[in-house]
Amino acid sequence: MKLRNIILAILSASFCLQAQAITLDEAKAAYSRGDYAEAAPALKDAAEKEPRNARLNLMAGVALMRSSRPAEAESFLRKAGAEGRPYLAELAFNEYRFQDCLDILDEHREQAAKSRRGKKRNAEPEPEDEQSAALREKAEMGLSMLDRVEKIAIIDSINVDADEFFKVYRLAQAAGRILSPSSLPSEFKSADNTTVYATENSDHMIWARPDKDENYRLVESSLLADGSWETPVPLGDNLAMGGDSNYPFLMSDGMTLYYASDGEGSLGGLDIFISRRDGTSFLQPTNLGFPYNSPANDYLLAIDEVTGAGWWATDRNAIPGKVTVYVFVPQELRINYPVDDPELAHRARVTSIAATQEKGKDYSAIRNAIASVDSRPQKPRTSFNFGLPGGRVVHTFADFHNPESQALMNRYLTGCRELADTKARLARMRASYGKGDTSLSADILDTEREITDIRARMADIANQIAKAEQ
Structure with a gap:
């Protein structure tokens, strides 16, 4: 009974795989509409059976490349002739082989020029197609960027x-x-x-x-x-x-x-x-x-x-x-x-x-x-606690009697954020100084003076708010 169940399971799996497989014509249709992952297996099988068929090799290589299978794609694209070279250049670009990309584009341009000269003796050089020119520009940029990793x-x-x-x-x-x-x-x-x-x-x-x-x-x-x-x-x-x-x-x-x-x-x-x-x-x-x-x-x-x-x-x-x-x-x-x-x-x-x-x-x-960061969604902070002479405390902009106080409070809250950021920066510099980076001594002194200035500005704004609310 156990053996019979195993055989049935194997036959069932085989049937499912056959049911999922698509014909070559269906794969070509999938390729045409951009469903490369669906098309790739059948196109790959077909190209392996017909290694001299440049068109099949091109389609298989492109489908594999667009399905994030670049290692498998390269061999097919190499068998695709002239039409495969732009895709080989793109493959090299995506793999950060920028010089290889440029070399392949050069080869593609030279071969195209030879082909035109063979057909017409005095043929004028044609400019590089737009797609290849754009890829060349990107590859040159990538090569330059490799100098600054x-x-x-x-x-x-x-x-x-x-x-x-x-x-x-x-x-x-x-x-x-x-x-x-x-x-x-x-x-x-x-x-x-x-x-x-x-x-x-x-x-x-x-x-x-x-x-x-x-x-x-x-x-x-x-x-x-x-x-x-x-x-x-x-x-x-x-x-x-x-x-x-x-x-x-x-x-x-x-x-x-x-x-x-x-x-x-x-x-x-x-x-x-x-x-x-x-x-x-x-x-x-x-x-x-x-x-x-x-x-x-x-x-x-x-x-x-x-x-x-x-x-x-x-x-x-x-x-x-x-x-x-x-x-x-x-x-x-x-x-x-x-x-x-x-x-x-x-x-x-x-x-x-x-x-x-x-x-x-x-x-x-x-x-x-x-x-340690609280990952829960934080509600916007729409209130504050600001003490005024006489024991009055305001918590929102609407609590102020004078519109001028609201504008001043915006400046005061900006100062609070600036003070917190500057103090955090000072703490980091002091920590680095404690680890031996003595080059920060002047920056630490400057930042301490900056904090003193911020506090003085905030005190002045606070006094202006108090006067406006009298």
């Missing part, structure tokens, strides 16, 4: 659902919050796929919304004294660089902005950029380079100065429906790997997070700091 320690990686990836970011309240667009006032528009950055007190927000041409642009809005929100203001078209800008994160200094863009200067789809506020606008952004960016999409870099951890998301690992979130240790000053490091491409690609970590170094303090 930042040396960072990645202490964790998390594969999460793409729809709600930002919920795994565990940020201290002082770093601000990352929210879904549903947190915006109902009258505000937002991009279909975006996240909202909100400051610690939820009085300032930055997010992406479509402009009149349906391009995503970063905008910001601040909470007014009467509890309403100001009309969203664009951060600047230069941040988009001719593409979309999205996934903002503003550092606690209120000046440093990290965001993603797929415009000029982007290696892959979305790349992570940094810019700094200059008065009412932002300076020309800079691509963060490797390892943060890749030929795929990379976005939402956030740095928490309280825990000492940084976060960014990427789909470079090509897991269907998932993104990878890396947790890393930010540097005060950028240090790059030597350009002659034989593992440079692997470091840029992050093939191993263990290889990024310093041998023997203990990262438990940062991990513990992250674990």
Whole structure:
């Protein structure tokens, strides 16, 4: 009886596999509509049976490459003749073999020129096709970026659902919050796929919304004294660089902005950029380079100065429906790997997070700091406690009698945040000084004076509030 059941199970499994298999014609139809994962098995089998069929080899190679099976794709693309070379170049690009990519594109261009000369003696050289020219430009950019691969320690990686990836970011309240667009006032528009950055007190927000041409642009809005929100203001078209800008994160200094863009200067789809506020606008952004960016999409870099951890998301690992979130240790000053490091491409690609970590170094303090962050959704802080002469205490903007006091209170709360951030910065410098970094002595003295100045300004504002409420 047991043997009979085993035989039946084998026959049943065999029947299911046959039922799931598709014909070559069905595979070709799936390929035509872009269902590469469905088409790949049958096309691969067919190409293996007809190794001289360039068209079948091309389709099999492309289907495998688009199904995140590059190692299997290469041999088929090499048998596909001239039509396979652009895809081989793309494959090399995706594997950070940028010089190989350029060499293949050169070969493809030279072979095409020879073919034209053979057909027509005085044929004029034709320009490179648009797709190959764009890939060449990206490969040259990637080759240049390999000279600046930042040396960072990645202490964790998390594969999460793409729809709600930002919920795994565990940020201290002082770093601000990352929210879904549903947190915006109902009258505000937002991009279909975006996240909202909100400051610690939820009085300032930055997010992406479509402009009149349906391009995503970063905008910001601040909470007014009467509890309403100001009309969203664009951060600047230069941040988009001719593409979309999205996934903002503003550092606690209120000046440093990290965001993603797929415009000029982007290696892959979305790349992570940094810019700094200059008065009412932002300076020309800079691509963060490797390892943060890749030929795929990379976005939402956030740095928490309280825990000492940084976060960014990427789909470079090509897991269907998932993104990878890396947790890393930010540097005060950028240090790059030597350009002659034989593992440079692997470091840029992050093939191993263990290889990024310093041998023997203990990262438990940062991990513990992250674990101690309260991951429960935080309600916006809409109240405060401010004492006035005579024992009166106000808790909301509406409690003030004089509208001037509301504007002054906004300045006072800004001073509170600035004081907290500066004190945290001083504590970090003192800790580093205690470990032997004596070069920070002048910076520590300057920061102590800065704290004294902030307290003096806050005391002056507090006196102005008291006078306005008399």
